[in-house]
Amino acid sequence: MQRSSFIETLADLKARGVRLTPQRQMILKVLKETHEHPTAEEIYKQVCQEFSGMSMATVYNTLHRLKELGAIKELSYGDMSSRYDGNDTEHAHLVCESCGEVVDVPAPVLPIVTPDTEALGYEVTSFRLEYYGLCSLCRTQVS
Ligand SMILES: [Zn+2]
Ligand SMILES: [Zn+2]
DSSP states (O other): OOOOOHHHHHHHHHHTTOOOOHHHHHHHHHHHTOSSOOBHHHHHHHHHTTOTTOOHHHHHHHHHHHHHTTSSEEEEETTEEEEEEOOOSSEEEEEETTTOOEEEEEOOOSOOOOOOTGGGTOOOOOOOOEEEEOOHHHHHHHO
16 A cells, blocks of 8 residues: 555545645645655754744644544654654554654564453554664664
């Protein structure tokens, strides 16, 4: 499955009766057109260049709303700032423990043996898989 583009996502939201202001559209566009997984601050810095009156609160509100609508995903990392993901396909991540870079990789094809979550009373709606390590750049700096 191909990740849906900004235009496709916008059309889908419109069909669902969701209207986005130009500022909110810009936030969605930034996320749909990058392969990086930016933090809210990083998104703010980009969007501010076009909308100088934009507040950080607008960015947070918009990210929250887009996440609720299923248009983007939030990746939280404990105490660190959350990162946001415009890739709506099932995929896994490579996370560099040194520089914090997050890279998309295809979800594993081997069958994953899922524990019996129903026995624990859980209804699982999604899962998140991340491989931690060092990116190629950080590896050369360590050795
Ligand atoms: Zn790195
Ligand atoms: Zn991703």
